[in-house]
Structure formats: structure tokens, C-alpha cells
């Protein structure tokens with residue numbers, strides 16, 4: 001987990017003992033774990049992809065049959 005200071009742009013793996021920025025002492029410090037956390041995979045994207053593929057396959061089959 002790394003920390004990022006919004007006041008002095010400090011970035012490092014350590015924060016102060018009280019959770020403050022070790023560079024400038026500001027408490028405007030955010031842990032980048034929350035910032036860089038990967039967004040959960042969007043299920044609607046998978047559904048959309050599946051629907052598109054099904055549509056494509058259905059169109060190919062329709063073309064082959066007609």
C-alpha cells in the first residue's frame with residue numbers, strides 16, 4: 001500500500017505515525033490502495049459481449065440458411 005499526499009505530492013510506502021504525510025505533515029494523505037483499486041469487473045459488459053456474439057452467430061446462421 002502506498003500513500004499519496006494531496007498537499008505536497010509525496011508518494012511513498014510510509015505514512016507518519018499518526019497517518020500524516022512524512023514530508024509535509026499534512027493529514028491530506030490518501031492511501032493509494034483505495035485510489036488504484038481495480039474496479040470490479042462490470043457484469044453488464046460481459047452480458048453485452050455475450051449478446052453481441054449471440055447476435056453475430058445468429059446472423060451468420062440466418063445467412064447460411066437463407
Ligand SMILES: [Zn+2]
Nearest residue numbers: 005008021024
Ligand atoms: Zn505532504
